[in-house]
Amino acid sequence: MKVTIIGRKVNLRDNFKELATKKLSRFNRIFDEDAQAKVVVTLEKNRQTVEITIQNRGIFYRAEDTEQEMNDALDQVISALGRQIRKNKSKLDKAVHTAAIDQYIADYAPQEKTDKEEEYKVVRSKHFFVKPLSVEEAILQMNMLGHQFFMFRNEHTGEVNVVYKRRDGNYGFLEPNGE
Structure with a gap:
C-alpha cells in the first residue's frame, strides 16, 4: 500500500x-x-x-x-x-x-457481538431531468432546495457531477474519473 x-x-x-x-x-x-x-x-x-x-x-x-x-x-x-x-x-x-x-x-479486532448483517434497502427511487449547469448554479440550486447534495450535468464537460455541502460549511464537488 x-x-x-x-x-x-x-x-x-x-x-x-x-x-x-x-x-x-x-x-x-x-x-x-x-x-x-x-x-x-x-x-x-x-x-x-x-x-x-x-x-x-x-x-x-x-x-x-x-x-x-x-x-x-x-x-x-x-x-x-x-x-x-x-x-x-x-x-x-x-x-x-x-x-x-x-x-x-x-x-x-476484539471479538464483539456482531449484529445481523446490515441489509441495504432502497425505499425510494426518483427520476428527473439532469440540466446542464455550472458548478456555482448547481450549488445555488442545492441551497434553494435545502438539500445536502445535488446532481447535475456540467455545462463545460457534459459529465454528470455532484456538489455537496460539507460538515465545515464549505462545498465539495464530485466528478467521474475514467481510470
Missing part, C-alpha cells in the same frame, strides 16, 4: 509519520499493493484532526477523528477503519482479500 501523509497548518514529525505508516501496515494483507492511503492531519485551534482515506480497486474507505493529541486521533481512525472492514466483510469479499480480513479480525 502506498501511503501519503499531509500536514495542514502543522509540521508533522518523522515519528508520527512512522507511527501512521506502521499502523496502516496492518491493512497490507487486506489491500493490494497498488492501494493508496492518504493521511491528512489538520491543526485547528487546539484540536487535531486525522483523516485517512484508503482507495483500493475503485472502493474508498474513509474515517476521520478530532482529538487534542494527533496520536489519539490516529488510533481512533485506525480503529474506525478496522470496524468498517469487519462490518462489511461479506459485502467486500470481491473487492479485498477475504482470508486476509479473517486474519486481520483474528489478530487485531
